Amino acid sequence: MKLNKIGAMFSGAKNKANNITIFGATLTAMLTMPALAAEPTAQTEAEKVKASEIEVIAVRGIFGSLKAANLLKRTDERIVDVIVAEDIGKLPDNNIAEALQRITGVSIESDFGVGESVTIRGVSENLILLNGRSTAGPGRGGISLDDFPASFLKTVEVIKSPTPEMIEGALGGTVNMQTVRPLELSEPLVAITLDGEYADKTENVAPNFTAAIGNSWDLGDAGTFGAAANVSYQDRELRRDEYFNKVDLQDDIDLDGDGTVDVSGGPNGKYLRRTESTVEQKTEQRERTAFGLSLQWAPTSEELNFYVDMNSTKLDGGQAAYSILDVGGTVVPRSDSYYDGNGQLQNYDLSGVLVIPKTWSDFTTSETTSHAIGGEWNITDNIEISGEYSISKSEERQTASEFNLRPIERTDPTLDLVTHTSTASMTNGGGIPSYVFEDTGMLTNPDNLVFREFYHKTLDTDNEEQALRFDFKIHDVGVDFISAIKTGVRFTDRDYSSNRFDLKPNGNTLKDSYKKAKNADGLYSPTWIDNPIISDSFTTINASNSFDQTGMSGQNDLLTYNVYDAEKLQDAEATYLLAQQMLAGTTYAMNGTLADNMVEDTGAYKFINEKTRAIYAQFHLDFDDITAVVGGRYIQTELESSIVDSVDSNGNKILNTGSNDYSDFLPSLNVTYTLSEETLMRFAAAKVMRRADFDELSPALSIDNSLVTGTQGSYQLEPYRVTQYDLSVEHYFGDGGLLSAAIFYKDVNSFTQTDSSCLADSSTISGQNTTQWNNICLLNTAGQSQGDIVNATQDQGLAYVDAQKAAGRTGIVIDTDVNGGSGEVRGLELGYQQQFSFLPGIWAGLGVNANYTYADSQQPDGNPLLNISKHTANTQVYWEGEEVQLRLAYNWRDRYLDDQSTKRVQTVGALGYNVFNQNDPSADNYDPTVGNSYREDRGQLDFSVSWDINENFTVVANAVNLTGEPIVYTTELDSIWAYSEADRRYTLGVRAKF
Numbered sequence: 001m002k003l004n005k006i007g008a009m010f011s012g013a014k015n016k017a018n019n020i021t022i023f024g025a026t027l028t029a030m031l032t033m034p035a036l037a038a039e040p041t042a043q044t045e046a047e048k049v050k051a052s053e054i055e056v057i058a059v060r061g062i063f064g065s066l067k068a069a070n071l072l073k074r075t076d077e078r079i080v081d082v083i084v085a086e087d088i089g090k091l092p093d094n095n096i097a098e099a100l101q102r103i104t105g106v107s108i109e110s111d112f113g114v115g116e117s118v119t120i121r122g123v124s125e126n127l128i129l130l131n132g133r134s135t136a137g138p139g140r141g142g143i144s145l146d147d148f149p150a151s152f153l154k155t156v157e158v159i160k161s162p163t164p165e166m167i168e169g170a171l172g173g174t175v176n177m178q179t180v181r182p183l184e185l186s187e188p189l190v191a192i193t194l195d196g197e198y199a200d201k202t203e204n205v206a207p208n209f210t211a212a213i214g215n216s217w218d219l220g221d222a223g224t225f226g227a228a229a230n231v232s233y234q235d236r237e238l239r240r241d242e243y244f245n246k247v248d249l250q251d252d253i254d255l256d257g258d259g260t261v262d263v264s265g266g267p268n269g270k271y272l273r274r275t276e277s278t279v280e281q282k283t284e285q286r287e288r289t290a291f292g293l294s295l296q297w298a299p300t301s302e303e304l305n306f307y308v309d310m311n312s313t314k315l316d317g318g319q320a321a322y323s324i325l326d327v328g329g330t331v332v333p334r335s336d337s338y339y340d341g342n343g344q345l346q347n348y349d350l351s352g353v354l355v356i357p358k359t360w361s362d363f364t365t366s367e368t369t370s371h372a373i374g375g376e377w378n379i380t381d382n383i384e385i386s387g388e389y390s391i392s393k394s395e396e397r398q399t400a401s402e403f404n405l406r407p408i409e410r411t412d413p414t415l416d417l418v419t420h421t422s423t424a425s426m427t428n429g430g431g432i433p434s435y436v437f438e439d440t441g442m443l444t445n446p447d448n449l450v451f452r453e454f455y456h457k458t459l460d461t462d463n464e465e466q467a468l469r470f471d472f473k474i475h476d477v478g479v480d481f482i483s484a485i486k487t488g489v490r491f492t493d494r495d496y497s498s499n500r501f502d503l504k505p506n507g508n509t510l511k512d513s514y515k516k517a518k519n520a521d522g523l524y525s526p527t528w529i530d531n532p533i534i535s536d537s538f539t540t541i542n543a544s545n546s547f548d549q550t551g552m553s554g555q556n557d558l559l560t561y562n563v564y565d566a567e568k569l570q571d572a573e574a575t576y577l578l579a580q581q582m583l584a585g586t587t588y589a590m591n592g593t594l595a596d597n598m599v600e601d602t603g604a605y606k607f608i609n610e611k612t613r614a615i616y617a618q619f620h621l622d623f624d625d626i627t628a629v630v631g632g633r634y635i636q637t638e639l640e641s642s643i644v645d646s647v648d649s650n651g652n653k654i655l656n657t658g659s660n661d662y663s664d665f666l667p668s669l670n671v672t673y674t675l676s677e678e679t680l681m682r683f684a685a686a687k688v689m690r691r692a693d694f695d696e697l698s699p700a701l702s703i704d705n706s707l708v709t710g711t712q713g714s715y716q717l718e719p720y721r722v723t724q725y726d727l728s729v730e731h732y733f734g735d736g737g738l739l740s741a742a743i744f745y746k747d748v749n750s751f752t753q754t755d756s757s758c759l760a761d762s763s764t765i766s767g768q769n770t771t772q773w774n775n776i777c778l779l780n781t782a783g784q785s786q787g788d789i790v791n792a793t794q795d796q797g798l799a800y801v802d803a804q805k806a807a808g809r810t811g812i813v814i815d816t817d818v819n820g821g822s823g824e825v826r827g828l829e830l831g832y833q834q835q836f837s838f839l840p841g842i843w844a845g846l847g848v849n850a851n852y853t854y855a856d857s858q859q860p861d862g863n864p865l866l867n868i869s870k871h872t873a874n875t876q877v878y879w880e881g882e883e884v885q886l887r888l889a890y891n892w893r894d895r896y897l898d899d900q901s902t903k904r905v906q907t908v909g910a911l912g913y914n915v916f917n918q919n920d921p922s923a924d925n926y927d928p929t930v931g932n933s934y935r936e937d938r939g940q941l942d943f944s945v946s947w948d949i950n951e952n953f954t955v956v957a958n959a960v961n962l963t964g965e966p967i968v969y970t971t972e973l974d975s976i977w978a979y980s981e982a983d984r985r986y987t988l989g990v991r992a993k994f
Helices: 016-028 041-047 061-075 096-100 572-583 797-806 841-845
Strands: 080-084 106-111 114-120 128-130 153-159 174-179 189-199 204-218 224-251 270-298 304-327 330-339 345-378 383-407 422-427 434-437 449-474 482-503 538-541 561-564 598-600 606-623 626-647 653-674 679-690 701-703 709-712 720-733 737-750 752-759 812-819 823-835 846-858 871-880 884-893 896-899 933-935 938-948 953-960 967-971 976-982 985-993
Touching (some): 061 871, 096 106, 096 153, 096 174, 270 345, 383 561, 383 572
Parallel strands (some): 709 812
Antiparallel strands (some): 189 204, 189 985, 224 270, 270 304, 345 383, 449 482, 482 606, 653 679, 846 871, 871 884
């Protein structure tokens, strides 16, 4: 189930007057302030500044940034947290997501150890906005946070309570990234950063360059014109090491050979067994180039301004990825075998195992753009109108390639191929288990390894949204307690499409070519890896720093292996030519080029058109000590989802289109009560919604290369709908001090859950890979799909599954998202910030920023929501003097449910049935916890330092994941099944500002 598929998208689109009032008043408080900050009276004076008086925007230093963020939070009408750049083009962290994790209630998800997305109050799908408008990414949420340069931004808002003017689609919170507008500049600006980032696993130094230039010009009677431009370039290389096992439950075994079964102490009289040990090591080189341009013009009256914003980000690169999978094996106990406290068998041998070395690459290149043209007009002192047209677009190409081997004993051409197996000894200790093969050449001897398959696919995804909005605001309506009324409309038109091409020479993949491709004599003649055609394309992998963070229990043979060179695999054309040579003269012979043999998978084609119309009205109320924003937003959604019904004789797609229309009314209330000059109390309530992601809205089938699993959506999915409440208290004290507390509650009355079924498909008879036979669903009747998932037992094994496959009684497990029941999220947030300026001497530069979040959630099946840690804590301790700034930041989050349908642990649940049945409560052996995978608690320590050489030049240094903390994954029964670790990253560079 996925109650977690309820992400958020609170648009922070605000009118110009409000934006300048908040941002300008805050930042003027820190007018080029020295590192030790201004006198305490400066804040009071700044709060009195009117928007019309704002001319200079400048913040310097850590304290200046935190103080500015506090004032933005204090003066906002919503419940919001803000990050402010410490200087032009300098967020507190080099990555936006990593900066946001310092905010109360925010946790991040990482890829290769780099933050790429956020969860806000436990909701993992949040919309990313740029200057209050939506951005385009591969899905509903917008651009990935690691794809947009942090150096382009002046502030980042995390908005937790919506107002009616905000774009619908939020259930948790919105990240609104804001860039500098040219007319905010009072003098010419040039800012340049050049640094190098060292990653300790790849031992690579990545260049990172950013530059910003801007100015505004007084054109006399023609008004004022401003322009600002940004460019950023990064070429980063990172590595991720992963080690994981399959875990299942088996009957108790006789450990000591005395004829008596030893009791494991595990659930339902079973013991936990680890098999299918796997090592995956992936190095990714990612090149990012980004551009930003903003133009703005205002006439001499300054009652009107027009702007043009243009932003573009391009990602390119490649992967060198390797995987070693150890398959099968029968448990053989040893003298040192035992059951641990969780009922897991430790220290044993597996006889009859085989290994599958794989070289693979799954990389996405993309280009995203976000452009807008708009205007704001103060018609009178009381009336404002604004309008904007924007277009956001994402074009992605995912390229997935594999070059797989198979352990076959060397022989002359024959019809009787023998799989090479060995006995593996697994010994546990600290960290990665020791894993030793009886055959020392299991992964290196060319007599044992043959070419199995070259697989290649491309997946193209286009996502484009056009949006048009108009807003009208009137300040004086003749009612004393109504300070303003705002209303507006917004129209969007979005097209989403996805199509897939697979390498299928002669209409089939090259799967298992070693035992299917026959020579002229009708015999199998596999290609061993020392064949002159491919021998020069192989390399031996043995990285000296593998799993240096997790640690090793001893020798592990899975870390040294011969495998096809991944850099060669990135050249798919060259690899295709090698495969063509190897298969020449066989029944799998290929003619033509790679492009000639790429076949479109019309069954995976998706096209979605979504149109929305929204109208809102909100009232700004002022009762002296109590202010409020109240109103509602009404939205109509029209959806058309198309898949391919057939292809005509000319190759044209004949589409089958389904439609779904619905409407929502979303009332909201934000109330601020001024208890005193220093203390505010806020209350917010709202109904919010989020539409399902595009993959979930298409009934197109997406099936994996092995024909074992797949996914399918439905255009009839209703949005996720939530009613939420917030209550907070904020106490501001001293010079920039803050003490805050908030409680929140979300009542979810609509979410999706995963419904699994077994799909009958004739292609499984010849194309299904049965290596992992225990993941394959069995059909009661050949050719007839069924709702129940039935897997072969351990006693039945591979031979039974192969026989069922030949008879057409194996299917494909299809996961479909359907609307489910209800759930809830509730929690507490605490925050504290203070600069200890009252301390003597240099200690006056010491400060702290800390927060804690408690979040609890529950689904109808009793499981918590995904990605919600009950306890999360963040602490920053910093010191800054006249020239030097130091910061030590620690982020920690508690254990949380990471996935509910993990294939490697899909039969492991609290009840110990060893059966995958999490969908039907009325069925025998129902256990909603099977397949649960948890990410264990983890902390990360980051460090940064900067030295202002003079007013123009600064040296900066950063360290991310300083202590090298790995990620550990466990089952519902607390047994470890996976480890993952990524680079420590160290950055050194120089910033120049003129």
